[in-house]
Amino acid sequence: MNILNLYGSLNGHTEKVAFEIEKAVAGAGHAIRTVNVKKDDSVIDLLEYDLTFIGSGVYTWLPGKPVLNWMEKQMAHARKNDLILPGSPRVPGKFVCVYCxxxxxxxGEAEAVPALKYMGQLFDHLGITVADEWSVVGAFVPEKMRHFNASGRLGNIEGRPNAEDLKQVREKTGGLLESIRSYSVV
Structure with missing residues (x-):
């Protein structure tokens, strides 16, 4: 499979997840291109890839600005080139996994759901099937917000994503690859 791994990360948590995805995909023997949209916000032919991962932190229920800006540029390109069709017909063999x-x-986790759905819409409009949505806990980094790490609905989230969270990302990545491979063989 040809796989794209897009992410935007403000405090490094999403980058950690993106790198775990990259390791899992490469370890499974697939080609992968990892792009930090903060450094490279160029338009990408998303239909060139069999599977795309896209991830961001959540900021007031939405993806971060770098991902929002990248998505806006992608949508403008798609509209200009008539890539968005009425009914958004499915493009066979094209999948995306959105995560935050x-x-x-x-x-709690409900705060992540709008960001996941928002990111998925770009791909859904292009006919790319949203194969999965993941949310990964990440502690607050800014000093003025760190008190939330121990007082929110999720309990104490200091130090997250931790080794166990990242192990789960690797396992989910492997499972998704296998699922899509199995689907493609049918």
Whole structure:
């Protein structure tokens, strides 16, 4: 499979997840291109890839600005080139996994859901099947917000994503690759 791994990371948590995805994909013998959209926000032919991962931190229920800006550029390109069709017909064999890192101090994982859905919409409009959505806990880094790490609905999230969280990312990546491979063989 030809795989794209896009991410935007403000405090390093999403980057950690992106690198775990990269290791798992490469370890499974697939080609992977990892792009930090903060450093490279160029338009990418998303239909060139069999599977795309896209990840961001969650900021007020949405992806971070670098990912939002990248998505806006992608949508403008898609509209200009008539890539978005009525009914968004599925493009066979094209999948995306959207993920985010979040702290959820107020309502827990529910705070991540809007960001996941938002990111998935770009791909859904292009006919790319949203294969999975992941949310990974990540502690607050800014000093003025660190008190939320121990007082929110999720309990104490200091030091997250931790080794166990990243192990789960590797396992989910492997499972998703196998699922898509199995689907493609049918």
């Amino acid at each position: 890192t979040y702290a959820g101090p107020h309502t």
